[in-house]
Amino acid sequence: MRKKRPYGGIQPGIKWGPFTMRVPGVHVGFSWSIAIQGAFLSLATGGALAPLMMEFFAIPFEVAWSMLAIQLFWVWSQTLLFGDAYTAGWITPALPLIIVFLGGFTPGPEAVQAMIAVTLVVSVLFLFFGLTGLGEKFNTIIPTTLKAGIIMGAAIAAFQSELDRVQELxxxxxxxxxxxxxLMFSIPFSRLPNTKIKVLMVSNAILAGFIVSAIVGIASGELAFNIEWGIFVPQIGELLATTSPWGVGWPSLSxxxxxxxxxxMVYVLVFGDLLVADTLLKEANKARKDETIDVNHTRTHISLFIRNIGQMFTGGVLIPLHGAMWTGIQVFVIERYKSSKKAMDSIFTGTINWYLLALPLVFLTPMIGIMLPLLPVALSLTLLLTGFACAYVAMGMVTDNVSRGLALAIGMLTAIQGPAWGIGAGVLLYFILIGKKRIYEPSSEEDEQKSA
Incomplete structure (x- = not known):
């Protein structure tokens, strides 16, 4: 029997330490429409990691797909075991930057050790800022222009990676x-009447992209599907031997x-995600007075530490790292939640059900047969949307010409020379061009006069 939530209260669950576990069917209801969409998109976008793991870690597809199964559990744990109201995901904006960083190491054990080093340092940052509560203060110390440059670097690196991939397909x-x-960004399309078909297409934009790409790919001869029936057996032994500290050892101090x-840079991006998530959940709280959504950054930081360290030891290091929120899906879940209690009883009905079917389906070979040809499409769409979103966010963060130019310069250095150059040269250029303390912020009219 399901436990009922008092009006205006927090959704019931099993408390353990600072966390709350909520079991489907006991603490939250089932939503098969969300579960079916979530399963397909989670496997499709999650499968985008397979080509990256194969490229940088020099592992076969079977090992890369085994990692996908394990990372799905750790993604789901954010809401299922730890009690956050986030539709969890990766640190997606960091993906292009990590690709640039790993490009400086030999594919195989050396690149794996480099990723272990990043995982360790980022995890320590999560734990430190979570326990001390200094994350917000650290975030305010970093000038907005430098943050914009970091995000712009992710955008440039993402677009760069797609110039080569598009030539193949x-x-x-x-x-x-x-x-x-x-579907997601067109202004003329957004002005069309909000019919049921339009709302359905926008809600499933990525799925629509996959369907169209499959049709076009088959028609053009660029894609071919080979579906076989069976059960996929994860290659756990080889996975741990090739992508974890158990097999390749620990990275050097250097x-x-x-x-x-x-x-x-990654931590700055994560904190930005948390601020966006806070805004979305506050809007949801205003729209639905029957439930209080509990937001706790300390809990989130500690759970991110556990997820990343847990992933490293049980399923090998994950290239984009585990993050708090899958932004596009978080928006989708919250919009449905805000519509009515009938549409979604609790916010956790959405976040927990999203991954419910993904874990069992990842072991079915027919699903692998469908996903395998679409993996380059999944990776491409992931990087394209990341680049597009990062670009307009970065541009919106800076308000004068000097800051815009500096953000672009930091972004170019980060994407081409690497994060060390981006952050090092960025700090130096910031003090040279803007100074320790901005005394006067010119208006947009004055900016235009100066640029003229």
Whole structure:
């Protein structure tokens, strides 16, 4: 029998330490529509990691897919075991930066050790700032222009990576890009009447991109599907031997030191995600008075520490790292939650059900047969949307011409030379061009006069 929530209260669950576990069917209801969408998109986008793991860690597809199964559990744990009201995911904006960082190491054990170093430093930052509560203060110390430069670096690196990939599957990828960008960002499309078909398409923009890319890929001969029936057996032994400290050993001190600049960048990106999540959940709290959504950054930081360390020891290091929120899906869940209690009883009905079917389906070979040809599309869409979103966020953070130019310079240095160059040169240029303390912020009119 399901436990009922008092009006205006927090959704019931099993308390353990600072965390709360909520079991589907006991503490939250089932939502098969959310679970089915979540399963397909989680496997499709999660599968985008497989090509990266194969490239940088020099592992076969079977080992990379085994990692996907384990990381799905750790992603789900954020809401299922630890009690956050987030539709958890990776630190997606960090993905392009990490790709640049790993490009400086030999594929195989050396690149794995470099990723272990990043995982260790970022996890320590999560634990330190979570226990001390200094995360917000640290975030305010970093000038907005430097943050914009870091985010711009992620955008540039993301677009760079797609210039080569599009040459391999031009018709497939470009068709997927057009569909997703139109549905998610097109101004003319957004002005069309909000019919049921339009709302359905926008809510499933990524899924629509996959469907169109599959049709175009088959028609153009760029994609071919080979579906077999069976059960996938995870290659846990080989996975741990090739992608974890158990097999490749610990990174050297010099490697850990080299990972500090990118780790700081990653933490800045994570805290930005948390601020966005706070805004979304506050809007949800205003719309639904029947439930109080508990937000606790200390809990989130500690759970992110556990997720990343747990992933490293049980399923190998994860290239984008575990993050608090899958932004697009968080928006989808919250919008449905805000519509009515009938549509979604609790916020956790959405966040927990999203991953409910993904874990069992990841072991079915027919699903792998469907996903395998679409993995390049999944990776491409992930990086494209990351780049697009990071670009407009970075541009919106700076308000004068000097800051815009500096953000672009930091972004270029980060994407081309690496995070150490980006953060080092960025701090130096900030003090040279802007100074320790900005005395006067010019208006947009004065900016235009100066630029003229």
């Amino acid at each position: 031009p018709f497939t990828l470009i068709s997927a890009w057009i569909v997703v960008l139109v 490697m850990i030191i080299a990972s500090i600049p990118i780790s700081i």
